[in-house]
Amino acid sequence: MSHIHIPDGVLPVWLWVAGWAVALAMVGAAGVLASRSGARRKVPLVGVVAALMIVGMSSEIVPIAYHINLSVIGGILLGPALSVVTAFIVGLILAMLGHGGVTVLGLNTMVIGAEMVIGWALFHAVLRAIGRPRAALGAGLATVVTLAITTTFVVGIVWIGGAVDAAAHETGALDPATLRFEDPFEHGVFEIGLFGGGHDHDHDHDHDHDDGHDHDNDYEAHHYDDEDHHDDEVAADSERYLSVGRFAAVVYTLGPIGWLIEALVTAGIIGYVAGVRPRMVFEGALAEDKSPIPGDESGGH
Amino acid sequence: MHIGRIDSSATLGDSWLHRVSPKSKLLAFATVLAAVIVSWNVLVVGSLTIALVAVAVSARLDSRLAASLAIYPAMFALIFAFSAATSLLGGVVIVLKATTAALGAVIVVLTTPYPYIFAPLQRIVPGIVGDALLMTYRSLFLLLEKFGNLLTAARLRSGIRAGHPVRAARATTRALGGLLLYAFDLSQRSYDIMRMRGYEGRLRVTLPRSASLPTDAALLTGALTLLAVSITWRVEWQTLNPFSWVVPVVPVLGLALALIARRRSA
Numbered sequence: 282m283s284h285i286h287i288p289d290g291v292l293p294v295w296l297w298v299a300g301w302a303v304a305l306a307m308v309g310a311a312g313v314l315a316s317r318s319g320a321r322r323k324v325p326l327v328g329v330v331a332a333l334m335i336v337g338m339s340s341e342i343v344p345i346a347y348h349i350n351l352s353v354i355g356g357i358l359l360g361p362a363l364s365v366v367t368a369f370i371v372g373l374i375l376a377m378l379g380h381g382g383v384t385v386l387g388l389n390t391m392v393i394g395a396e397m398v399i400g401w402a403l404f405h406a407v408l409r410a411i412g413r414p415r416a417a418l419g420a421g422l423a424t425v426v427t428l429a430i431t432t433t434f435v436v437g438i439v440w441i442g443g444a445v446d447a448a449a450h451e452t453g454a455l456d457p458a459t460l461r462f463e464d465p466f467e468h469g470v471f472e473i474g475l476f477g478g479g480h481d482h483d484h485d486h487d488h489d490h491d492d493g494h495d496h497d498n499d500y501e502a503h504h505y506d507d508e509d510h511h512d513d514e515v516a517a518d519s520e521r522y523l524s525v526g527r528f529a530a531v532v533y534t535l536g537p538i539g540w541l542i543e544a545l546v547t548a549g550i551i552g553y554v555a556g557v558r559p560r561m562v563f564e565g566a567l568a569e570d571k572s573p574i575p576g577d578e579s580g581g582h
Numbered sequence: 583m584h585i586g587r588i589d590s591s592a593t594l595g596d597s598w599l600h601r602v603s604p605k606s607k608l609l610a611f612a613t614v615l616a617a618v619i620v621s622w623n624v625l626v627v628g629s630l631t632i633a634l635v636a637v638a639v640s641a642r643l644d645s646r647l648a649a650s651l652a653i654y655p656a657m658f659a660l661i662f663a664f665s666a667a668t669s670l671l672g673g674v675v676i677v678l679k680a681t682t683a684a685l686g687a688v689i690v691v692l693t694t695p696y697p698y699i700f701a702p703l704q705r706i707v708p709g710i711v712g713d714a715l716l717m718t719y720r721s722l723f724l725l726l727e728k729f730g731n732l733l734t735a736a737r738l739r740s741g742i743r744a745g746h747p748v749r750a751a752r753a754t755t756r757a758l759g760g761l762l763l764y765a766f767d768l769s770q771r772s773y774d775i776m777r778m779r780g781y782e783g784r785l786r787v788t789l790p791r792s793a794s795l796p797t798d799a800a801l802l803t804g805a806l807t808l809l810a811v812s813i814t815w816r817v818e819w820q821t822l823n824p825f826s827w828v829v830p831v832v833p834v835l836g837l838a839l840a841l842i843a844r845r846r847s848a
Contacts, residue, residue, distance in 0.1 A: 288659045288680030290619035305707075312708025324710060325769035325776070328717025332725050333765050335718070337758065354762070366711050370718050377691050377699065378588075379655045379684030383615060439666060524668050531665035546755050553759035561766065 289382035292442040300387030304369060307394060311365035327363050330355045331370045338375065349546050353424045356397030357404050357551065360565050364397035365390070388438055392431055400427040408563075416562055417552030424544040432536050440525045585722050587647050591692045599641035599689070602801055603792035604698035607690050613805035614686045617812035624675050625826040626815050630808055631682045632833035634689060640840040643692050652685040701787040716787075721768065728764055732757040 315323075337351040356364045372389040375381045381389050403423035411419055555562045592600075599607070614630065621627050638648050659680030663673035690699065696719045704712030736753040792798045811829060815822050 287662055288655065288676055289615060289683040290621075290679045291662075291676055294619070308711055309708055312710045315710050316708070322773060323769075324713045325717050325721075325772035326766070327710070327714040328772075329721045329725070329765040329769040331714065331718040332721035333758075333762060335722060336725050336729055336761070349758075351758070366708075366714060369707075369711060370715055373703075373715065374718060374722075377687055379651050379687050380658075381655070382680070382683055383687065384619065524666055528662075528666040531661075542751075545751065546758070549752065549755035550759045550762060553756060554762060557763060558766075 287382060287385050287439070287442075289384045292385060292388075292438070296438070296442050297384040297388060300385065300391060302387070304387035304390035304394075307365050308369045308390070311362045314362040315366065323359075323363060327359065327367050327370070330359055331367045331374070334367070334371050335374055338371075338380070349543055350393075350396070351547070351550075352393055352396040353400030353404065353420065353427055353543075353547050354550055356399075356401035357420070357562060358565060359397070359401075361398045361401060364401065365394045368394035368397055392434060392438075395434060396427055396431045399430055400424060403427055413555075413559075413563060416555040417548040420551035421544040421548035424547040425540050428536070428540040428543060432532055432540075436525065436529045436532060439528050584647055584651070585726055587644065588651075588691055589696070589723070591644055591647065592695045595641075595643075595693060597641040597643075597693070598794075598797055599637065599693045599801075601793040602693075602798050604694050604789055605702065606792065606798040606801055607694055608699070608702060610801050610805035611686050611690050613802070613809050615683055617805075617809040618679050618682050618686075620809070620816050621812040622675055623815050623819065623823070623826055623829075624671060624678065626812055626829050627675055627678045627682060629830040629833045630812070631678060631685065632830060632837055633804075633808060634682060634685045636833060636837040636840045638685070638689055638692075639837065639844055641689070641693060642844060643689065648685070648688050648692060651688045651691075652681055655684040656681045697787045698789055701789050704787065717772065721765070721772075724768060725761060725765060729757065729761050732760060 334351045334355050337349045352368075355367055359367060369386075369390045371393055372381060372386045376383045376386050376389075400423050403426055404419055407419040407422050408416065551562055614634070617630055618627065621630070638645070656677050659677045660673075663676040667673035667676055697716060700712065700715045700719075703715065733754070736757055815826065815829070
């Protein structure tokens, strides 16, 4: 799963702020590392690989309704430092187009970045085991394992995000139990409105109990115990406002289909490129930059 | 992806929102985003959506383009809400939040040229990131056009057919492989051209000043009002929830006025 499609305002603030902090630290470190290693000359390459990933994410494979991510390919081409930078850029432009939230950009950078870096590492590890002639197979295997890991990462994020108190899960004039709007004119036209001060729920509650004066004390105590017990159950139910189990079930059921498609596409592209320009795949795109600027063969510029 | 139409709207548009300074628009967007984050009240979040629709209508933005861009994340949010939300109403709020936040981002993107959106970011991120952002956006136009041509060529040669998914997938994959090599060559050429034009490790963008300070102030005030309403309803929700129906009234009136003004001027 290359990026999380969780809207703004669903995950707790501390989580996405932490995501932003970690992502900015990662991008800062990667930027410094890239500048030191002379990778600044690869700015256009980062740009086109990021653009390529965005193009991939916007192209549906006909007739299967699935968009590819090309993140493992990006990782193989760019290596770890530039991958983190690319992940941030891809996440930012997708967020600008509404594809992924702005607040979850930090977490998305971590997910896409992890996918690119893990994909790069696994691809080279697999390649050492099976040899360069099977680069396409290695890329496919690396993609499946990488996507399984990052999908688990996303489920972990939702698990952390869903584990917060949802006491303020208020939903407005709609009654969540009946899904019916509360009648604003229930108490007369002039009683309601901005000057009325709203319902006094505590008062209503007390009033209800006052009405129960016919009951004897034992029954009343039992009744309150039951009510407290019921309140505890409701509180426990509302403790999580995201169902992690159901989310994981959906993701792990549909996910493998996507992993397989992504693996086939990655294997196809890497196999094609490995046949045409093997250095790009085996040594990374940074290895290729030996042509001088036209008219600057002496390197004086 | 409608990159070309987005860029055309941002650079050629001439509405009151286009004339607002990029800084004010980004600040207003951040404020509205904060309002979306704060609120879990379906009517308050719905009001934010209506308010943003009113702004888009008054700025005469391409309504189909804006709607398609804003609804796209709503579809993903729908899947997320279906799989993760524990109540129907909670799911509705999740989808509304996605649509509203996306609409806010889309309004900024449709009224602000991309270098001005990236410029503030360039000041806080490493130079390589800021430069790569500009390069990415520029490359998108070239790659999308090239990819479209490759797919058209594959279709014309019967490489992509609805009834042959394996063949279609293979043709799409080869097109992407070709695009990758083209992109690589493109990046080399771009770098050579940039160096010959004097690039020394930093692309600089200067932000334009506001054409009308009162308009900027009005936009920011409106955004702050939305945030204030969201915070108030969040803090005092037990008291104010029965009156949540009041909140959408003002944005609905605003939308009606914007629609009338748009029709009269058409």
